[in-house]
Amino acid sequence: MKRNLALGVDIGGTNSVFGLCDEYGKLYFEESVSTTDYSTPEELVDKIYERIKSVGHLPNVEGIGIGAPNGNFYSGTIEFAPNLKWKGIIPLARLFEYKFKVKTILTNDANAAAIGEMIYGAGRDLKDFVTITLGTGLGSGVISGGNLIYGHDGFAGEYGHIRVVPDGRLCGCGRKGCLETYVSATGVVRSIHELDSKHSETSELINLKNPEASQVFQLAEDGDEFAVEIIEYTAKVLGNSLADFTCFSSSKAYILFGGIAQNGPSFAKKVKGYMEDALLNIYKDKIEIRISELHDKNAAVLGASSLVWNELS
Amino acid sequence: MKRNLALGVDIGGTNSVFGLCDEYGKLYFEESVSTTDYSTPEELVDKIYERIKSVGHLPNVEGIGIGAPNGNFYSGTIEFAPNLKWKGIIPLARLFEYKFKVKTILTNDANAAAIGEMIYGAGRDLKDFVTITLGTGLGSGVISGGNLIYGHDGFAGEYGHIRVVPDGRLCGCGRKGCLETYVSATGVVRSIHELDSKHSETSELINLKNPEASQVFQLAEDGDEFAVEIIEYTAKVLGNSLADFTCFSSSKAYILFGGIAQNGPSFAKKVKGYMEDALLNIYKDKIEIRISELHDKNAAVLGASSLVWNELS
Numbered sequence: 001m002k003r004n005l006a007l008g009v010d011i012g013g014t015n016s017v018f019g020l021c022d023e024y025g026k027l028y029f030e031e032s033v034s035t036t037d038y039s040t041p042e043e044l045v046d047k048i049y050e051r052i053k054s055v056g057h058l059p060n061v062e063g064i065g066i067g068a069p070n071g072n073f074y075s076g077t078i079e080f081a082p083n084l085k086w087k088g089i090i091p092l093a094r095l096f097e098y099k100f101k102v103k104t105i106l107t108n109d110a111n112a113a114a115i116g117e118m119i120y121g122a123g124r125d126l127k128d129f130v131t132i133t134l135g136t137g138l139g140s141g142v143i144s145g146g147n148l149i150y151g152h153d154g155f156a157g158e159y160g161h162i163r164v165v166p167d168g169r170l171c172g173c174g175r176k177g178c179l180e181t182y183v184s185a186t187g188v189v190r191s192i193h194e195l196d197s198k199h200s201e202t203s204e205l206i207n208l209k210n211p212e213a214s215q216v217f218q219l220a221e222d223g224d225e226f227a228v229e230i231i232e233y234t235a236k237v238l239g240n241s242l243a244d245f246t247c248f249s250s251s252k253a254y255i256l257f258g259g260i261a262q263n264g265p266s267f268a269k270k271v272k273g274y275m276e277d278a279l280l281n282i283y284k285d286k287i288e289i290r291i292s293e294l295h296d297k298n299a300a301v302l303g304a305s306s307l308v309w310n311e312l313s
Numbered sequence: 314m315k316r317n318l319a320l321g322v323d324i325g326g327t328n329s330v331f332g333l334c335d336e337y338g339k340l341y342f343e344e345s346v347s348t349t350d351y352s353t354p355e356e357l358v359d360k361i362y363e364r365i366k367s368v369g370h371l372p373n374v375e376g377i378g379i380g381a382p383n384g385n386f387y388s389g390t391i392e393f394a395p396n397l398k399w400k401g402i403i404p405l406a407r408l409f410e411y412k413f414k415v416k417t418i419l420t421n422d423a424n425a426a427a428i429g430e431m432i433y434g435a436g437r438d439l440k441d442f443v444t445i446t447l448g449t450g451l452g453s454g455v456i457s458g459g460n461l462i463y464g465h466d467g468f469a470g471e472y473g474h475i476r477v478v479p480d481g482r483l484c485g486c487g488r489k490g491c492l493e494t495y496v497s498a499t500g501v502v503r504s505i506h507e508l509d510s511k512h513s514e515t516s517e518l519i520n521l522k523n524p525e526a527s528q529v530f531q532l533a534e535d536g537d538e539f540a541v542e543i544i545e546y547t548a549k550v551l552g553n554s555l556a557d558f559t560c561f562s563s564s565k566a567y568i569l570f571g572g573i574a575q576n577g578p579s580f581a582k583k584v585k586g587y588m589e590d591a592l593l594n595i596y597k598d599k600i601e602i603r604i605s606e607l608h609d610k611n612a613a614v615l616g617a618s619s620l621v622w623n624e625l626s
Contacts, residue, residue, distance in 0.1 A: 070595060080594050128465035142561065144462050144469070151457070151563020152441035153599060158560040161593045166479065173593055247471040248455070248561045250464020280474045280486055281393050282383060286466060 003062040007052065007100070008305030010109060011035060011068035011092070013083030013136035018048050019301035020057055023309045025120040027298050029055050041078075041086050045095045064096050064104040065307030067112030067300065069137065072154040076106045079155075082172035083137055105307040109133065111148055111157060113257050113294070114141025115310050116303030122255050122293040130251045131292070132159065132238075134258035137172075138180035138187075142249055149249075160184070164241050169194060182237040185213035185259050191230045192216070199226040213259060217267075234260070235267060239274025246275075246283050257292035257299065265291065316375040320365065320413070321618030323422060324348060324381035324405070326396030326449035331361050332614035333370055336622045338433040340611050342368050354391075354399050358408045377409050377417040378620030380425030380613065382450065385467040389419045392468075395485035396450055418620040422446065424461055424470060426570050426607070427454025428623050429616030435568045435606040443564045444605070445472065445551075447571040450485075451493035451500075455562055462562075473497070477554050482507060495550045498526035498572050504543045505529070512539040526572060530580075547573070548580060552587025559588075559596050570605035570612065578604065 005020040005028060012035055019030030031051055038044040052058050070081040076093025078086065093106040107115075114131040117123040123131070127146040133139040138160035142149040149156045160180035161173055168177025169190060181187050189212065192205045203226030204219055205211060219227035242254055256268055272289040279287070294302050318333040318341060325348055332343030344364055351357040365371050383394040389406025391399065406419040420428075427444040430436040436444070440459040446452040451473035455462040462469045473493035474486055481490025482503060494500050502525065505518045516539030517532055518524060532540035555567055569581055585602040592600070607615050 126465075144457065144464070145460065147458065149457050149462070149562060152439075152565035153563055153596075155595050156457070156561065156563035158563075158593065158595075160560075162557045162560045163591075175591070175593065244475045245561070247473075247475045248469065248558065249462060250466055250469035250471075252465035278476075278488070280471060280488065282466075282468050282471075 003060055005057060005060040005062060006305035006308035007061050007064045008301040008303070008308075009048065009064065009066045009096070010112070010300030010304045011066065011071075011078070011084070012109070012300070013069060016044065017298075017300045018051070019298060019305070020052070020061070021302060021305045025302055027301065029057060030298055030301055036085060039085070041090050041092055041095060045099050049099050061100060061102055063102050063308035063311070064100060065112065065304040066092060066096065066104065066106040067109035067304040067307075068092060068106060069109055069139070070155070071106045071108045071111070073105070073107040073111070073150050074154040076104065078106075103311070105311050107154070107307060108139060108141065108157060109300075109303070110139025111141040111150075112303040112307055113139070113292075113299065114143050115148060116294055116299065116306040117255050117257070117292060118143055119306040119309060120294060120302055122290045123253070126252050128249065128251045129253040129255055130157075130159075130245070130249060131255045131257055132261075134184055134256065134260040136184060136186055138184045142251070144249055159241070159245060162241065162245075164237060179237070179241055183234055183241070183260075188213040188216050188230060188234055188260065191233060195230060195233055197226050197229050199229060203227060217260075231267065232270065235270035236274045239271045240278045242271065242275045243278035243280075243283075246279060246287060250283065251287065253288040253290050255290045255292055257294070261291055316373055318370060318373045318375060319618035319621035320374050320377045321614040321616070322361065322377065322379045322409070323425070323613030323617050324379065324384075324391070324397070325422070325613070326382060329357065330611075330613045331364075332611060332618070333365070333374070334615060334618045338615055340614065342370060343611055343614055349398060352398070354403050354405055354408060358412050362412050374413060374415055376415050376621035376624070377413060378425065378617040379405060379409065379417065379419040380422035380617040380620075381405060381419060382422055382452070383468070384419045384421045384424070386418070386420040386424070386463050387467040389417065391419075416621075416624070418624050420467070420620060421452060421454065421470060422613075422616070423452025424454040424463075425616040425620055426452070426605075426612065427456050428461060429607055429612065429619040430568050430570070430605060431456055432619040432622060433607060433615055435603045436566070439565050441562065441564045442566040442568055443470075443472075443558070443562060444568045444570055445574075447497055447569065447573040449497060449499055451497045455564070457562055472554070472558060475554065475558070477550060492550070492554055496547055496554070496573075501526040501529050501543060501547055501573065504546060508543060508546055510539050510542050512542060516540060530573075544580065545583065548583035549587045552584045553591045555584065555588045556591035556593075556596075559592060559600060563596065564600065566601040566603050568603045568605055570607070574604055
């Protein structure tokens with residue numbers, strides 16, 4: 001039997017997704033589990049193994065690609081991820097290799113998304129772009145001259161932890177004012193209680209028990225003034241940050257990926273507006289804000305699986 | 314006659330330096346002129362041509378490397394440099410090629426410094442580092458995986474214009490709070506009048522007519538409390554910024570280059586301290602602050618000339 005599928009595994013703070021796809025991005029299987037249900041990573045590896053076995057594809061797995069928060073490409077480990085309950089250094093690539101007996105590549109989930117975007121998505125025509133993933137946190141993957149920037153230790157591209165507000169919101173990392181405390185699903189929800197506004201008291205948001213970022217976007221569309229203000233503020237913080245990040249990589253595009261970005265071109269357009277206002281002269285009118293093209297195509301699994309094809313090519 | 318020398322030209326906001334050196338970094342000639350004396354770039358090219366001709370080395374010039382503020386590697390132009398009086402887009406590489414009839418490579422002055430550091434200096438053992446040049450402004454050159462990061466348009470690595478203080482000091486670029494308005498020779502001098510301190514009135518700094526950054530460092534060594542405070546503040550702003558920049562590139566080292574950095578290991582040590590305090594957990598105790606090793610070796614000309622050898626290799 002031919003080994004022609006990549007197992008892509010995306011570890012998220014809330015959910016983890018795994019699936020099988022071929023080198024053209026065609027998906028053969030996909031499943032999602034709640035990450036927090038697994039008190040150890042070994043339990044999750046066992047679960048994924050059993051599922052792949054049960055659908056009969058175990059012999060087809062050519063390699064495994066893993067996208068994980070604080071994932072280290074060089075060592076194949078997850079290191080001190082603030083959004084996971086697995087603490088310390090987790091040798092996840094090694095655990096998968098031990099169980100599946102195939103080559104496993106692990107990186108930051110956002111780096112996986114960037115490679116996925118370059119291979120199958122909105123970055124196919126680009127050599128210099130940054131993927132910004134907006135989920136529970138904010139991740140980023142920087143492609144420069146067609147290569148992913150890993151840094152000396154594999155931890156480059158942690159834009160979510162650049163501090164953008166002095167003495168700002170407390171972050172899971174223990175520092176204050178990190179970008180992801182403002183710009184992420186969690187950040188949008190925090191704004192309901194932490195953003196000063198004269199409209200907050202009359203907003204429906206205040207009455208929601210466990211509000212979600214998607215509800216803020218929905219209410220903004222319905223004309224709720226406070227919700228509109230939160231979206232505007234989120235776009236402003238991101239646009240301003242991207243203006244500054246451009247000084248580092250001078251990328252041709254930022255590709256927005258994940259829940260918030262899916263709220264269509266209007267959020268991206270707002271981000272672009274704030275970014276242009278704040279850009280250094282030499283960068284103005286050159287940089288695009290694009291929406292991920294992997295959204296409708298099982299992005300997380302594709303991103304993770306693309307690591308296998310990128311490694312083989 | 315053998316063409317075995319590179320002409321290195323470093324364009325600075327105040328002075329420009331040019332010189333000849335071989336591929337081992339041995340210097341054969343060097344001269345400095347006041348950039349502001351030349352109302353057009355053509356006049357400066359003519360002047361340099363005449364000087365190289367007069368010392369008899371014109372036939373030996375293998376190629377020309379230029380480091381310039383806002384220098385664009387891809388187009389060979391200087392574009393909208395706020396610290397130069399030559400405005401707009403200056404095709405400087407082309408002007409040199411037209412006059413000297415040899416290949417000319419131009420980049421950001423800080424990028425040139427980074428390549429110089431990698432070829433002859435403190436980055437010889439590194440593949441992932443950032444050069445921070447502290448002169449009239451603040452420049453940076455990012456080496457990742459052994460390659461310079463140029464970005465899609467050649468303008469990557471403009472760390473000096475990352476805004477670090479919201480609504481902070483007005484910058485030459487028209488924006489507010491840029492790093493170089495705090496951390497640069499100019500920034501240190503601005504702190505004399507713009508940093509709030511109870512020690513300012515009793516400081517000797519207040520009586521200086523045209524104070525220079527070197528005097529602030531000297532007075533700090535002599536125990537002037539306000540001068541000490543300014544140096545501490547400068548190191549703090551830089552250390553905090555480097556902590557955040559690390560989230561982009563995860564570099565192994567920052568190499569400080571230029572006037573302020575020459576004030577020895579004590580400034581670098583302060584910067585390192587503030588950086589460590591502010592780093593994200595995963596980066597702590599991994600990153601060095603080094604001092605340029607090109608300082609005593611005609612750094613600017615070496616940096617610029619290294620572009621020629623880097624291109625040929």
